[in-house]
């Protein structure tokens with residue numbers, strides 16, 4: 001099944017100039033870039049994006065870290081994209097991430113873990129609508 005997923009290349013990775021290397025990983029696995037932009041988040045937007053984590057012990061750190069400098073937001077598309085991207089990214093915790101994954105190679109810790117990706121179809125749709133409202137006006141974006 002062809003799916004779309006929202007991927008964020010987080011401040012820690014952009015700051016270390018890893019954008020090209022990270023995008024190459026996705027492209028090498030056959031994923032296509034459907035949309036992309038460079039943005040600096042404000043606190044309000046970051047809290048909406050991560051609202052399911054509100055109240056958790058790491059929430060404040062997460063918001064501070066994701067807003068500290070620019071990030072690259074990408075919609076990737078491809079066969080089984082959501083699961084495929086999660087495998088390419090690796091475990092949230094870089095110490096547990098599998099060999100060859102983005103987080104194993106580049107993540108610094110649980111919070112500065114280089115990338116974010118949608119975890120299921122419902123969150124992909126919610127996140128893409130939040131991040132790229134100008135594109136989602138076209139109904140066919142989600143009926144692929």
Ligand code: CMP
Nearest residue numbers: 053058062092110111112113115116117
């Ligand atoms: P992400 O996929 O962006 O979604 C939630 C983020 O919370 C996660 O990646 C991590 O960067 C961050 N985070 C920080 N600490 C933890 C933790 N202990 N468990 C899970 N996620 C954490």
